[in-house]
Amino acid sequence: MATIYLDGTPYEVEDGQNLLQACLSLGFNIPYFCWHPALHSVGACRQCAVKRFKNEEDQKGEIVMACMTPAVDNTRISINDTEARQFRASIIEWLMTNHPHDCPVCDEGGECHLQDMTVMSGHGFRQFRFAKRTFRNQYLGPFINHEMNRCIQCYRCLRFYHNYAGGRDFNVFGCHHHVYFGRHREGVLENEFSGNLVEICPTGVFTDKTVKQHYTRKWDLQTAPSVCVHCSLGCNIIAGERYGRLRRIRNRYNHEVNGYFLCDRGRYGYEFVNSDRRLRQPMVKAKGTFKPVSKERALEHLATLLNAGNSPVGIGSPRASLEANFALRALVGPERFYLGFSDLDFQLVRAALKILQQGPARSPSLREIGSADAVLVLGEDLTNTAPLMALALHQLVYGNAARAAAELQIPVWNDAAIREIAQDQKAPLVIAAPTATKLDHVAKTTYRASPDEVARLGFAVARCLSHEPVVVEGMAEEEVSLAQEIAQLLRQAKRPVVISGTGCGSEAVIQAAANVAWSLAASNPAAGLSLVVPECNSLGLALLGGQSLEAACQVVQAGGVDSMIVLENDLYRRSKSAAVDDLLSKIEYLVVIDHLASGTTAKAQVVLPAATFAEAAGTLVSNEGRAQRFFQVFVPEGEVQASWRWLRDISRTAGSGDREPWENLDQLVSALAEALPVFQGIQKAAPPAAFRLMGEKIARQSHRFTGRTAMLANITVHEPKPEDDPDSPLAFSMEGYQGLVPPSLITRFWASGWNSVQAVNKFQSEVGGPLRGGDPGSRLIEPEKTEKFSSFDGILPTMKIGSDEWLIVPVHHIFGSEELSTVSAAIAERSPKPYVALNPEDAASLELDEGEKVELALDDGVFQFPSRFVSGLPHKVAGLPVGLPGATTFKLPAVGKVKGAADRAEG
Amino acid sequence: MERPLTRNIRLGKSPLHLKDYEKAGGYQGARKALQTMAPQEVTELVKNSNLRGRGGAGFPTGMKWSFVPMGEDAPRIKYVVANADEMEPGTFKDRFLLEGDPQQLIEGMIIAAYAVQASVAYIFLRWAYKRAAQLLTKAIAEAYQAGYLGQNILDSGFNLEMHLHTSAGRYMCGEETALLNALEARRANPRAKPPFPPVVGLWGKPTVVNNVETLCNIPHIVANGVEWYRGLSQSEDRGTKIYGISGRVKRPGVWELPMGTTIRELLQEHAGGMSDGFTFRGLLPGGASTDFLVEEHLDVNMDFGSVQKVGSRLGTGTMIILDDRTCPVGMVHNLERFFAQESCGWCTPCRDGLPWVARILQGLEQGEGEPGDLEILDRHTHLLGLGHTFCALAPGAIEPLQSALHYFREDFQRHIDDKCCPWS
Amino acid sequence: MLSQQERDEIEAEFPHYEKKRGVSVEAMKIIQRHRGWVSTQAIEEISEFLEMTPDELDGVATFYNLIFRKPVGKHVILVCDSVSCWIMGYEEVRSHLLSRLGIQFGQTTGDGRFTLLSVPCLGACDQAPAMMVNDKLYGNLDPAKIDEILEAHA
């Protein structure tokens, strides 16, 4: 701890900080632009000036930049000093000389850091009377709008995009007061994290293009804390609505999980909520066509159906909440509850779960992964399967350099100096995967091989670590020494992490990762094991337990089951079309509860419109094993309700009376925790609905929310009573508590004088640190603290590949492979069409030009797709993108034959 | 009077070839250092000589070298860079040394590199010095051939590679950390200090950056010793200085003179006084980024301490003379427009403050001045001061402005009152 | 496509710099020597050769005023507009050049012969006013001398 004097008063602050951090953490307001807690200090904008005095006697002092000055013991500064105040006002005055003052038409208006800082600095009277410089804007793709004239040259965008996120297609151009931030030519920003520019930019240069199509001011949004549903990491988001449409997604800071950032899939995938494919009314099929019916009618119909037939089986979903899945399980009974995974996912996710439960290696949070000092990735292309984990790993270089810098007395926040020291240093990161990944360029070592070979390498590393003979059958000498090198890297680390997952479709790879982590954990309790799983609640679903889809098929095939309830699941994405067709043809009464029309809903007799994540509350379990609550943002139009409510209503109407008496989410959560003790923790994921602050619920709408009384004036002049929310302590209203709330209930970041997202400072216990009151989420899985573990024996079920055969591996796309996000137009625009990836040498031997059709013969049939050349794919390994909308579902990896398609374009 | 730095230079003639340079006593310093002295001894010697940097800031050279990590644990690669960017308007002294005696610079760099045990040396040369570039290329080749560069130099076991890098423009590149970025082919924004280049410099390695003139002093200090060097001048700052004068004088040019020669002597004796029909009004003593001095300062000694005492800086020691037929506001406008144009665009006060200053001055010149303009200018002279900006460009830029506002305030006021430039 | 000679010249610079991208300013100057200026296409070609992105290279290119990102004429006239030259008669030099060439600063004559640019101090203050045509420095300018120089480049 250090004592610093602020305008004469002593304060204790943490060591190693700069003055800006320290003062903000103490609750003082100092304006700033170029500094950002995740990007650290560079001292460019000069906005954070304060006066520093040499000692008690010094009256004159000198202006210093708070962000570039260490808060060492006995530092004496003044924030209120007249000269410092005038200087800060002048900075704004200069920045404003060229600013267009277009707040009324600027998307940033009302949540603009520049507006806030302008007010904070006190500058108000313009003396600059000359012409402003102007720029032309660029088209940057479907995500980001560009308005360069608003730029205040803080360089944050560049520092985020280039340094933090590793994007290389964006830069600053020009010199002096003509510096331009953009691309060298107009075009789509390629980086997967480009959307963060919207929040990083302190003014309206980069704004959310999707929001523009249904723009709403921040203060007019009804917002609730939520959790991203587009991958298994569980990034925390704030979702905002107005007039019944979901308007946008913003980051919700969680120190342990996503910090300040989101990936573009998470930020822009939300439009599925507003999609034309939404189901908004219950529908009953009569003579082959659907008819919309009322809720009561639908339930009555269901009751007759279900009472007439035998009991239905239920198919759960890894993209539905725990509560919804549990409600289905309760309705159909655990023995008739099937997890809605594909067979392969079923196997892999269960294996992953078992490994995490068994231990001894613990699953680290994203923050812990980002601060690891050695990481081994086995089989995952993280940028595409768990984007924010890739972003976390991108910071390993910085962490490494910061450790070296510490020896030169350079503090971790001196960003430029640390990057100077880092140079082109590689991260202590090894990636072994079938395909090239976007993280490869920061990794110390990469190894490209088939999943089996990746697994074999992992087993060898584990043996090295356990001092067993490394020899794994069939390993080349280089691979043995690679294994030794990796083992060495991990062994020397203080905080090593092993990452793997379901991405390459191999259980052996996951087992190998477990072996490595467990061997490490035997001597280093800090060793972590993180396993990426496919969907937002895959791990939760596996925790719930149940049988596989395959088992359901078998039961159905065996006869005796003629009705089925499918929960938020499109079975055509889980299995081959023919198999699903076959399965559903045997079901007489198919009930599907979902929010989007799909191939599966088309086959149903009854379709019930389910609430999306934005329209209901529930709990998801991330790949870390962290249970996190998402809250309803708004009351949707139509007869849409939470899936669990449909299931409860069915159960009530279908006669079993009061078997499931849940009135609200809390009751359901308690029932779940009681039925399955692993879920005890989810009760702590967020306060119950009865929670009040100063006797009030927490407002979803800001106290500046406008036009409430006029919103429905075209229908009725009576202002309706806000809807009740029985599931949370949040109110659909601006009435309610507006101050600091428990972290899991933060509906928006706002504090007096801080309208922009930078208000998050005020919610943290220290700037850039945990949220006050602890970061949201409740970890459900803590491995047994045992030093004994039984590692997998590493006998590989090697895929047999004939000399004329190829190995076909799955290729994941951040834009395209995930079901819901691709319904959003912006994401769809970035998604590829189906293709076959070949390395150029292999393609040459097939006499293929890029784009020419390839014929793929698999067990499932023969398919044709255009070729795409991907260098770095191992010899005779082809890649097939997974999950693209409308494309066939393959079980990958698979063995097959590849050749030029007979009908490929001649000449 | 001894003129060690320019003793080999003959106006209008090509510089000495290496052989002749050796004959004239060249490479004695390098020989002595590499063959008879330990690296630290060289640094110690330079420290004792009191040599202060000639690039403008006057930082003690030996001290700078002593910050470089030495010994077993020190990084394997270290660099020495000669700052030959010389883009300060009114400054052309380094050009004189570069074109006049390139071997001298190379020898100085070899000794500097030996002292800090650097293995690679760069000459960062401004783009406009085309002739210097040719001469240096030749001189470096000669030095390689004679074994002063390359492996095992003078059988000392010391190795040094030397490269010439010519810039692509921008005054900013002269600032030593911006120079490092420029040399790495990045945008020439300055770097934050600390860390200082001797610890973290070019490509993250320890790097010494010295001005051309500074480095040219080194061979002589090593060859002739500290006592001799100190005897060259009466000034505390020791040694000789290359002074220069431009403007309306009879004989503009550069001269090597003892450190501390008076302005009057320089102006009257060496530059031959004002051109006919022009009267002296003031001068910038050391390049564009120094404060104006006027008549009353003519007897000031041109050394670091004396010039500072009267409110300006020795800077590069090359003076620009303001005469009575030149508008001081116009002159300051020219300067500020230059600085605004050459700002790197990194920090706010410089990037956005200087263009405003320049625009106001342009307005004054065009008769569009308004009451209040001078107050805005005054305000900027405070706001752009040292420590307020990221590097020293803007603080340097406002030096001529603040002093002009002091010494020539009526002239500024007349532009506003008369709504025109009285000189046009 | 970079020509073989351009490639060779760029490659010859590699050993002088610790990093490949350290060559980029040299590379652009080489291209400029051969082609007169550095087009957007050239930026793409060079950046590919140096394993950079065009954005990375162009950020550097546009910082420096002597990397020409627009086409220039056969002869480039760089007129010093800094303080010593200004004192010594820059205005006269300027107006003479503008009227003789019939163009403004930043423009190229219709016949593609001359491009006129202003530059900061050429370090020729003792010969002010000064300018450079292509690589050659001319000092102590007056209208007559300027005419002579222009004629020599006709």
Ligand SMILES: Cc1cc2nc3c(=O)[nH]c(=O)nc-3n(C[C@H](O)[C@H](O)[C@H](O)COP(=O)(O)O)c2cc1C
């Ligand atoms: C904007 C700016 C421009 C500079 N230009 C030059 C220059 O052209 N040549 C030079 O030697 N030093 C220049 N300097 C000073 C250098 O930063 C540095 O102090 C000097 O090269 C160190 O060498 P010395 O210690 O030998 O003087 C400049 C400084 C600033 C702030």
Ligand code: SF4
């Ligand atoms: S004072 Fe600031 S903008 Fe100006 S050159 Fe220095 S860093 Fe760049």
Ligand code: FES
């Ligand atoms: S925030 Fe400190 S200088 Fe920009």
